[in-house]
Amino acid sequence: MFYAILAYHEEEVVESWTKEEDSALMVELLQVNDRLVRENCLGPAARLGPTRRAVTLRGKDAGMVIDGPFAETKEQLLGFYVVDCPTLEAAVATARDLRRANPTAVYEIRPILLYRPGAPLTAQEES
Template identity: 85%
Template sequence: MFYAILAYHEEEVVESWTKEEDAALMAELLEVNERLVSEKRLGPAARLGPTGRAVTLRGKDAGMIIDGPFAETKEQLLGFYVVECPTLKDAVAAARDLRRANPTAVYEIRPILLYRPGAPLLPEQES
């Protein structure tokens, strides 16, 4: 079963980190990523841009574009991981590893009902 691990945090806190603090945190998170990759359990993962540059599509028919933020919460969705785990318990264990690296973040774990690997993020270079 695939699970989405959604990483939430207060944007103001994340934006207050120095480049060095951010790089140190990312290095710790990448250690977890590399382990999950070596175990062939990590699918797509992304760090999302600021909510101030996000928009929301809602409404009937073609819908209406509304400037972000798109949620009335203290924390914002900052990124996500897709992990392959046999049980929810195993997915929670993976999220706990991420939380050890970033203990002030909130992680939501949700089963994925349909997963189709997408196109590569960057187009392949022509030789």
């Protein structure tokens, strides 16, 4: 089953890192990524751009575009991984590996239901 591992962090903290600090963190995270690639369970992963350059579309009909994501939290969603793990516990273990590399981040693990064009819509649930 596919799981999204959503990486949250305080954006100002991440932006305060020196290039060397950021590079050192990325080396550690890429070690986890490389292992997941070898195990054939890493899907798309991305580091998102700054929230100050984001917009949100909300409202009826065509909607209205407003500045940024506004959340009542200190952390912002700054990146994500998609992993193919047999169980939620395995996905949590993967998030723990990422957290060992970046211990100040918060990780949310959420099952993904895939919808493919032309395929019947079926929900996959763990027992």
